[in-house]
Amino acid sequence: MSTGTPSGQAAVRHGWLQALVTVVAAALTMLVVASLGLWAAGAAGLPRGAFPPVVAATVVTAVGGSVELSGNAGSLAGTDAGLTVVPLSVSLAGALVVAAGFLRPLRRGAFRGAGGLILWAARIAVLWLLALAALGVAARHTFTLSLGDSVLGGLGDVFGLSPRVGFTAEVPRTLLFGLLWLAGVLVVALLVTRSAPLAGRLGRLREAARPLAYAMVALLLACVVLAGGVALVVAATRGRPAETFGVILLGLPNLAWLAFTLGLGATWDGRLTGPFGLPLPPVLEEVLRAPDLSTLDVRTLAAHDGRVWWLVVVDAMLVLAAAVLAAPRPPAGTAAWRHALRTAVALALTVLAVCLLGRVRAHWGLSVLGVGDLGGNLAGELLLRPRLWGALGWAALWGLVAGFLGALLARGARAARGRSGGT
Structure with a gap:
C-alpha cells in the first residue's frame, strides 16, 4: 500500500510500532487505574500475592471479559459465587487512550481510504488481542478463607474444613468480547471526530451521524x-x-x-x-x-x-x-x-x-x-x-x-x- 508521500509510506511501514504504543498505553492506563482503585478500596492487603491477579481480572472485566468464580470446601460443605460487573472507570480510561492513539495518525493522513483504515485498525486489534490473552492468563488466583468464630467456624474446626475460593479468566470469551469492545471504541471515535478524513460513502455516513x-x-x-x-x-x-x-x-x-x-x-x-x-x-x-x-x-x-x-x-x-x-x-x-x-x-x-x-x-x-x-x-x-x-x-x-x-x-x-x- 502506498500513500504517495514519504511521510505516509513511513507511517505504513512503522504502523506496527504506532499500534504497539497505542495498545501498551491503553493497557497500562487501565492497569494503573484499576490498581489505584483496588488499593484505595483495601485490596492491597489480599493474601498470598493476590493483588496483581485481581488487578488483571479487573481489567479483563472492564473490556467485557468474563471471570469465573469457583469454590471448594470439601464434601460436607458447599460454596456458591458469581460475578457480572463492568468497572466502567477502568473501561472509560482505556477507551479514551485507545481512541486518541487510533485517531492521531488518521488526522495526519497516514492511512487513507477504506483499505488504509482497515489495515490500521487491524494492527491495533491484533496487538490488543495479544495483550488481552496475557491479562487473561494472569487473571487467576485461589484464596483460603478463614471462617472465624462464627457457627461455620465451629463446624469447620470439627470437620477439618478449609474453604477455598478462586477466580479464573475465561480467555476465549475475554478475547471475543474484548475485540467487540475495541471495535465499539474505534467506531465511536471515528463518528465523533471531524479531523480524521473519510472519503466516499464512509465520509457521508460519518457526517450524517x-x-x-x-x-x-x-x-x-x-x-x-x-x-x-x-x-x-x-x-x-x-x-x-x-x-x-x-x-x-x-x-x-x-x-x-x-x-x-x-x-x-x-x-x-x-x-x-x-x-x-x-x-x-x-x-x-x-x-x-x-x-x-x-x-x-x-x-x-x-x-x-x-x-x-x-x-x-x-x-x-x-x-x-x-x-x-x-x-x-x-x-x-x-x-x-x-x-x-x-x-x-x-x-x-x-x-x-x-x-x-x-x-x-x-x-x-x-x-x-x-x-x-x-x-x-x-x-x-x-x-x-x-x-x-x-x-x-x-x-x-x-x-x-x-x-x-x-x-x-x-x-x-x-x-x-x-x-x-x-x-
Missing part, C-alpha cells in the same frame, strides 16, 4: 464529570476518603450513568445483602437493603432523600444542551421534527448501552452441612438490573421533546446572531 454521536458522548462525559465533582465533595466532607476514591477509580461512571437513567424515568431492580467493600450513596444503599427485590427509581429514592428530584432537573438541562449541540446547521437545515426523531433514536441507543454495561450481579456464599453464613462476611449479594423497555421508552420520549426544542432554540440563536451581525 457525527453531530448526534458527538453530543451523546459529550452528554455521558458530562455526567461523569458532575458525578466526580460530587464524589470529591463527599470525600472531603463525609470521611472514608480512600473508599470514595476507590469508587471514583473503579465505578464512577456506573453510578453516574445509573443516576442519569433514573432521572430520565427508568426503573431498575436491585438488592444488597451482606457486606459490600465500596461505599454506595446512602440513599441508594437504604433502598437496596430490603428483604425482597427493591424497585429503584426517582420516587423510591426521593422517599429517603427529596434532593433526588434534582436528577430530573439536571437531566433536562443535559439532554436539552446535547440536542442544541447536535442541531443541524444551515444551509443543509433539517426540520425540527426530523431532528427530534434522530435525537430520540440517539438517546435511546445511548440508554441501551448504559443499561447493558451497568448491570451488576455479584453473589457469594458458603454453607456447611446446610448451615449458611449467619450475618458474617462469607455471604452476600449485590444486584442491579434495568427494566429495559421502560428505560428505552422514556429515553425516546425525552429525545423527542429535547430534539424538537433544541432545533428551535438553535435556529432562534442563529437568527439572532445573523440579525446582530447585519446591523
Whole structure:
C-alpha cells in the first residue's frame, strides 16, 4: 500500500510500532487505574500475592471479559459465587487512550481510504488481542478463607474444613468480547471526530451521524464529570476518603450513568445483602437493603432523600444542551421534527448501552452441612438490573421533546446572531 508521500509510506511501514504504543498505553492506563482503585478500596492487603491477579481480572472485566468464580470446601460443605460487573472507570480510561492513539495518525493522513483504515485498525486489534490473552492468563488466583468464630467456624474446626475460593479468566470469551469492545471504541471515535478524513460513502455516513454521536458522548462525559465533582465533595466532607476514591477509580461512571437513567424515568431492580467493600450513596444503599427485590427509581429514592428530584432537573438541562449541540446547521437545515426523531433514536441507543454495561450481579456464599453464613462476611449479594423497555421508552420520549426544542432554540440563536451581525 502506498500513500504517495514519504511521510505516509513511513507511517505504513512503522504502523506496527504506532499500534504497539497505542495498545501498551491503553493497557497500562487501565492497569494503573484499576490498581489505584483496588488499593484505595483495601485490596492491597489480599493474601498470598493476590493483588496483581485481581488487578488483571479487573481489567479483563472492564473490556467485557468474563471471570469465573469457583469454590471448594470439601464434601460436607458447599460454596456458591458469581460475578457480572463492568468497572466502567477502568473501561472509560482505556477507551479514551485507545481512541486518541487510533485517531492521531488518521488526522495526519497516514492511512487513507477504506483499505488504509482497515489495515490500521487491524494492527491495533491484533496487538490488543495479544495483550488481552496475557491479562487473561494472569487473571487467576485461589484464596483460603478463614471462617472465624462464627457457627461455620465451629463446624469447620470439627470437620477439618478449609474453604477455598478462586477466580479464573475465561480467555476465549475475554478475547471475543474484548475485540467487540475495541471495535465499539474505534467506531465511536471515528463518528465523533471531524479531523480524521473519510472519503466516499464512509465520509457521508460519518457526517450524517457525527453531530448526534458527538453530543451523546459529550452528554455521558458530562455526567461523569458532575458525578466526580460530587464524589470529591463527599470525600472531603463525609470521611472514608480512600473508599470514595476507590469508587471514583473503579465505578464512577456506573453510578453516574445509573443516576442519569433514573432521572430520565427508568426503573431498575436491585438488592444488597451482606457486606459490600465500596461505599454506595446512602440513599441508594437504604433502598437496596430490603428483604425482597427493591424497585429503584426517582420516587423510591426521593422517599429517603427529596434532593433526588434534582436528577430530573439536571437531566433536562443535559439532554436539552446535547440536542442544541447536535442541531443541524444551515444551509443543509433539517426540520425540527426530523431532528427530534434522530435525537430520540440517539438517546435511546445511548440508554441501551448504559443499561447493558451497568448491570451488576455479584453473589457469594458458603454453607456447611446446610448451615449458611449467619450475618458474617462469607455471604452476600449485590444486584442491579434495568427494566429495559421502560428505560428505552422514556429515553425516546425525552429525545423527542429535547430534539424538537433544541432545533428551535438553535435556529432562534442563529437568527439572532445573523440579525446582530447585519446591523
